[in-house]
Amino acid sequence: MQSSQAGGPKKRISESTIHRLSLYYRALSLLEKENYETVSSKELAKREKLTPAQVRKDLSFFGSFGTRGLGYPVTELKKRIATILGIDRVWRVALIGVGNIGSALVSYKEFAKQGFHIVKLFDNDQRKIGSNHKGMIVSDIANLEQELTEARIEVVVVAVPATVAQYIVDDVVRAGVKAILNFAPINLRVPEDVYLRNENMAMELEYLSFAMVNNHTPKRVK
Amino acid sequence: MQSSQAGGPKKRISESTIHRLSLYYRALSLLEKENYETVSSKELAKREKLTPAQVRKDLSFFGSFGTRGLGYPVTELKKRIATILGIDRVWRVALIGVGNIGSALVSYKEFAKQGFHIVKLFDNDQRKIGSNHKGMIVSDIANLEQELTEARIEVVVVAVPATVAQYIVDDVVRAGVKAILNFAPINLRVPEDVYLRNENMAMELEYLSFAMVNNHTPKRVK
Numbered sequence: 001m002q003s004s005q006a007g008g009p010k011k012r013i014s015e016s017t018i019h020r021l022s023l024y025y026r027a028l029s030l031l032e033k034e035n036y037e038t039v040s041s042k043e044l045a046k047r048e049k050l051t052p053a054q055v056r057k058d059l060s061f062f063g064s065f066g067t068r069g070l071g072y073p074v075t076e077l078k079k080r081i082a083t084i085l086g087i088d089r090v091w092r093v094a095l096i097g098v099g100n101i102g103s104a105l106v107s108y109k110e111f112a113k114q115g116f117h118i119v120k121l122f123d124n125d126q127r128k129i130g131s132n133h134k135g136m137i138v139s140d141i142a143n144l145e146q147e148l149t150e151a152r153i154e155v156v157v158v159a160v161p162a163t164v165a166q167y168i169v170d171d172v173v174r175a176g177v178k179a180i181l182n183f184a185p186i187n188l189r190v191p192e193d194v195y196l197r198n199e200n201m202a203m204e205l206e207y208l209s210f211a212m213v214n215n216h217t218p219k220r221v222k
Numbered sequence: 223m224q225s226s227q228a229g230g231p232k233k234r235i236s237e238s239t240i241h242r243l244s245l246y247y248r249a250l251s252l253l254e255k256e257n258y259e260t261v262s263s264k265e266l267a268k269r270e271k272l273t274p275a276q277v278r279k280d281l282s283f284f285g286s287f288g289t290r291g292l293g294y295p296v297t298e299l300k301k302r303i304a305t306i307l308g309i310d311r312v313w314r315v316a317l318i319g320v321g322n323i324g325s326a327l328v329s330y331k332e333f334a335k336q337g338f339h340i341v342k343l344f345d346n347d348q349r350k351i352g353s354n355h356k357g358m359i360v361s362d363i364a365n366l367e368q369e370l371t372e373a374r375i376e377v378v379v380v381a382v383p384a385t386v387a388q389y390i391v392d393d394v395v396r397a398g399v400k401a402i403l404n405f406a407p408i409n410l411r412v413p414e415d416v417y418l419r420n421e422n423m424a425m426e427l428e429y430l431s432f433a434m435v436n437n438h439t440p441k442r443v444k
Binding site for chain 2: 010101109145181197203
């Protein structure tokens with residue numbers, strides 16, 4: 001994976017590094033609540049079941065934070081990681097498909113905590129359209145492209161059946177949205193400049209059953 | 223990743239191959255419903271946005287299915303993939319933590335369709351314990367180890383807060399469960415012979431925000 005900014009230095013950051021940064025961010029949030037001012041690489045490593053060397057390597061990648069003997073300043077490091085991860089700001093999120101999974105996601109507090117604010121809901125069910133769902137009025141998916149644009153949506157969460165997901169995502173792309181989190185169990189086609197992540201809970205269980213029936217060597221981090 | 227069975231041949235199957243097998247399985251289920259008897263590698267590829275060569279390579283890995291000019295027999299291929307993925311049988315699943323995400327997972331039809339039957343629910347909330355949740359009585363997490371053993375649970379889904387997840391998983395491991403799907407945003411420690419998959423929806427959004435703020439090269443399949 002490659003990261004580059006216009007005029008800036010190019011650096012490669014692996015998916016597992018981003019994953020660990022997310023974990024550090026969570027550990028630091030907890031440390032902040034517990035009123036810690038500094039934290040050692042050893043303590044951070046212990047909390048996330050990593051080695052202190054791994055922690056130091058990850059954090060050195062983003063500049064020098066730590067002071068030998070004193071450790072890392074908790075609040076400053078947390079802020080720095082938030083900036084790197086792009087969660088030091090509010091992202092305007094729309095959720096499409098207010099079914100079982102969609103409804104749960106609206107209530108999922110972790111999203112808002114990380115700055116992902118669900119501000120629009122869409123569905124195609126006439127009984128849901130216009131109804132109030134946890135403080136938001138469900139919009140008609142028929143006006144998807146226009147409403148996404150008007151609401152300046154930056155991230156879309158797709159929680160619709162697999163059979164209709166591609167049509168909906170085509171609309172989402174036409175509305176200029178550049179980031180999609182897809183829960184439909186299907187491979188979606190999006191242009192090169194659109195970021196797509198797939199979340200498939202049933203498939204995760206299939207990795208487990210595959211591993212069990214084939215006596216597969218365990219693999220921890222995806 | 224390595225797969226091996228006692229006395230059997232060793233073969234390596236990558237995580238992305240397992241992912242594609244899951245996709246083929248879904249495509250074949252749909253084709254079966256549409257009354258197709260055979261399907262070409264070209265049609266399967268088109269449905270899953272892959273190349274026909276990729277499809278042929280994946281499927282040849284598991285023996286010779288196809289007939290030149292006729293394609294693959296839909297029902298037979300679907301059954302074969304189900305066996306490889308370990309979803310041609312019923313797995314007894316317990317769900318721990320009947321909060322927002324936990325409740326949604328109980329209603330998530332994809333799980334049962336793939337043979338993952340949630341047969342036990344656990345919570346630590348006295349208002350939930352003993353209550354009927356979608357046809358199941360919520361059990362007290364205090365008796366977790368014993369009840370998991372008695373109910374012959376094979377797979378556990380963890381949907382509890384990060385702060386308590388490790389304690390709960392330690393109990394799950396003591397009960398002899400070998401497969402865990404974890405929704406808590408924390409790295410868990412499990413013995414080598416336990417299969418663990420992490421599902422973290424907030425982190426998936428962080429990959430997207432990281433990609434957007436760093437103008438990251440898109441990466442499609444996780």
